[in-house]
Amino acid sequence: MKRDRLVLVFLAVVVLLAVVAGGIGWGAGHYTNRTKTVGSITTTATVSVDPTVAAGAHDFVQFACAQCHGQDGQGGISPDVPSLTSAGKTLTVAQLTDIIDHGLGESANPTKPYMPVWGSVISTRQVSDLIAFLRAGLPAVATAEAPAVPQGQGLAVEGATLYVRDGCINCHGPNGLGGVPNPQSPDKAIPALSGVDFRKEFNTDAKIIAVIRSGSVIGRAPIVSMPHWGGIIPKRQLQALVAFLKTLK
Numbered sequence: 001m002k003r004d005r006l007v008l009v010f011l012a013v014v015v016l017l018a019v020v021a022g023g024i025g026w027g028a029g030h031y032t033n034r035t036k037t038v039g040s041i042t043t044t045a046t047v048s049v050d051p052t053v054a055a056g057a058h059d060f061v062q063f064a065c066a067q068c069h070g071q072d073g074q075g076g077i078s079p080d081v082p083s084l085t086s087a088g089k090t091l092t093v094a095q096l097t098d099i100i101d102h103g104l105g106e107s108a109n110p111t112k113p114y115m116p117v118w119g120s121v122i123s124t125r126q127v128s129d130l131i132a133f134l135r136a137g138l139p140a141v142a143t144a145e146a147p148a149v150p151q152g153q154g155l156a157v158e159g160a161t162l163y164v165r166d167g168c169i170n171c172h173g174p175n176g177l178g179g180v181p182n183p184q185s186p187d188k189a190i191p192a193l194s195g196v197d198f199r200k201e202f203n204t205d206a207k208i209i210a211v212i213r214s215g216s217v218i219g220r221a222p223i224v225s226m227p228h229w230g231g232i233i234p235k236r237q238l239q240a241l242v243a244f245l246k247t248l249k
Contacts, residue, residue, distance in 0.1 A: 049141055056133025057141035059126050064167030066146060068113055068232055073138045078231050080105070080113050088135035096131045103225060110214035116227040120182055121170055159244025162237055168193075171224065176248045184223040194248035208245060209238045 049057075060066065065073070068081045075083025087096065101119035106112045122130075133139075146165045150157050163169055163176075171180050171190045178192030192198055202208045215228040233241075 049139070050132070050136070052129050052132040053136045053139065054141050054144070055126075056129035056131070056136075057139070057144035059122075059130050060133055060138075061144050061146050062167070063118065063122065063130075063170060064146075064165065065130075067166050068115070068227075072140070073134070078113050080231070081115075084134060084138065088131070088137065093131055093135075096134065097127055100127050100130065103227075105228070107217040107225070110228050111230050112228060113230070113232055114215055114217065114225070114228040116215075117223065117225045120184075120224045121180065155240040155243035156247050157244075158237075159240035159242070160247075162233075162241055163244055166229075166233065166241075168241075171226070176245060180224075182224045190224060193245055205239070205242045208242045212238055212241065 060073075065084075068077055069084050070076045070081075073084030073087075075081065075085075091099075099115070100122065101117070103115045103117040105114035107114050118127075147161050149161045149165065172178055172193045173180060173190075176193030176198075178190055178194075180190040182188065182190045202211065211226075212233065213228070213230040215230075216226040217228075229238075
């Protein structure tokens with residue numbers, strides 16, 4: 001009788017230990033399914049985004065749309081530049097395509113912002129992606145962010161980042177080498193911002209700043225035109241851009 005009682009107690013302890021072990025194993029597995037730790041960094045699953053919309057978000061950054069239309073297209077940069085929050089719903093695909101390809105604004109008034117003619121620079125696929133992003137309501141997309149502008153590292157370093165962030169690199173090329181086709185223009189290409197010819201024509205800081213502010217609208221689309229940056233880029237950033245250009249070949 002006493003022996004049977006001891007057997008029952010032993011079995012109860014075994015069952016209890018099995019339940020506890022199972023609970024610990026379930027908890028560990030459940031937690032592992034929710035997070036993954038690599039070294040000392042814990043990562044979580046990212047939200048999936050439509051590839052076309054995601055591409056449009058990155059194009060929005062690459063072509064410096066936010067520099068005039070504001071972060072996330074919210075506006076607020078200039079009273080002359082509209083926000084884009086409702087553009088995807090109020091404008092048709094054809095209208096949006098025409099604006100991106102042919103520019104918009106007061107091309108004859110250099111004191112007012114002028115959206116550049118992108119037709120010869122941005123591909124049909126990129127235009128389509130941008131429009132998809134606008135029509136989706138400009139959602140946040142991971143890593144589709146403009147580069148942070150360095151501070152306290154000198155004007156030239158600041159200007160190098162602004163050259164990319166403000167989209168100068170899309171038309172004037174890396175290191176200001178130029179060469180991007182502009183078939184309808186007299187020179188058949190977008191000019192370089194480096195070299196002997198540039199230095200000769202723009203031989204003072206004031207001349208470089210003046211052309212950035214006023215842009216260069218040399219005709220109607222499909223000729224690619226440089227936007228008017230007056231009222232958009234503040235004085236210090238203009239000086240930083242000049243400092244960077246002066247470091248080029």
